[in-house]
Amino acid sequence: MANHNTPVIQTENLSKVYRAGKRDILALSNLTLSVRQGEIFGYLGPNGAGKTTTIRLMLDLIRPTSGSATILGLDARRDSVELHRRVGFLPGELSLWKSLTGQQVIEYVARLRGGVDWKYVQELTERLQFDPTLRVRSYSSGNRRKLGLLLALMNKAELLILDEPTNGLDPLMQQIFNDLMREVRAEGRTVFLSSHILSEVQSICDRVGILRGGRLQAVETVAALRHADFRWVTLHLREAANPHLLAELPGVTDLTVDGSILKLRLRGDFNPLLQALSGHYVVDIKTEEASLEEIFLSYYGNGSNAHKEGEPVKEMA
């Protein structure tokens, strides 16, 4: 039975500064984060927020400017080899040996890891609908991603560190990926996955760390994040609409009316909106997911509510 309070990942003031010529670029600032055993932890942030830097620090591919990371009770720097044995990793920008076939890549990594359960590899291959007989150079980006997932999953590692895992996967495959992650969680294993897509994180994660500009803004439960979530809705009615029609409706803000076209920001369920429109003929409804940046601004304002360096990170879980 998984002990959900045991930290599988624990970082303490982890920072990374890159030097570009004479300039110092702060990629990650004083990250203090705890991920518990048996949870799927989403690491959410726009591109360039520092997600990949965090992951590369955890895997000892790059070295911290200051701070430390303890993964599965091991020091990420000193015990990296043992750590790698117990971690499955999928890089964000996955590059594999182009001249090898998928099968040869799997066999190579399996040998490096000291063996693998080939039955499970076969099962994963079938579930991911992956053909390992082709050369890596001939795979589409989606198929390369599948191979990367297979490599990360095949050793049934205690911890999976996945950087933008669904990039390039079609919706059906994303669903299979979600199922696999839920199975991993059910076995008491832990998943740390980074993403810049809110809906992806919402669909499988238990908790979410929100990163922005190299700083951890907050750690939230997915439920709390749902509260912050909103959509842009465009309604096309048959006749010109009354501007006051939806203005007072709870959850509706930023309403603009242009003849028969209404644009608004909707937080929460659709039902009150549909009920308010019951006397009107709706020609079309378009919804657009809010960008991560918009959600940040909506939830944290212009950073005023966000976590300040040196302050404890707001944890709502």
Add this chain to the structure above:
Amino acid sequence: MQGVVFVETLRRTWRQTLFWGVALGALAALVVLMVPLFDAIDFATILERLPPIVLQAIGFGDDMEFAVSPEGLIALGFFGKMALIFMVYPVVMGLRVTSNEEDDGTLDVLLSQPVPRWRVVLEKFAAYLLTIFVLSLVIFAGLWLGASAVNIPLDLGRMAQASFNLLPTLTFVLTFTVFMGALFSRRQWVLALVTGFVVASFMLDNIGGLAAKGSPGETLRLLSFFNYYNPSGVMQYGMTWTNAVGMLAVSAVLLVAAVWAFNRRDVGV
């Protein structure tokens, strides 16, 4: 796991090594096959008419008798003049130890496996070192085949020594490339630095060969690793073990430094 990177490196390299071996072996055989032609055109008389500075410039020194002998022609025409071609192989293989994988991004996958960085460097290095040894064998085989075909009395012992005299130099260039790859993450930088170093060394050695005795040019020649390669000397007098051991010792130091540097730095940035 021990030896996995070594075996995988060999598995991916053997075909290319074979192509290189066949090409260099054929070139060696071709040079030997051409030796009787030099007799036919009375090459010695042609050389005698050339001014000494020109003879020095094209690599024929003071010992004209050796220079026009079959061994001398092979030493100068194959091992000497084609030295830069031989150096391409260890540079190409040295880049594969870390630079190519780092530039391609595959190093992230490799180093996230339970294999220490030092093992990755050493196992790959060992695999490429083995291919260099095989290459030397194939070159010797080419010389032997050529000599058998034209039936000229060649000192095969000296041929073998000249072939294996390539090993310390190629090992040095391989190690130097690995060292540069361990220091710098950009393949283009590594390639530019190594190419510059090899070409500059070649020029230094050639210009130093023309310089008057005791001049700064001759002293500067000591800085070129080609100075310690000296195929003519090996063909004439046998292996210069101090040169060979010296090159291998410097290579060992560079390899240790490469492992140390690579172990300390960020990868893929």
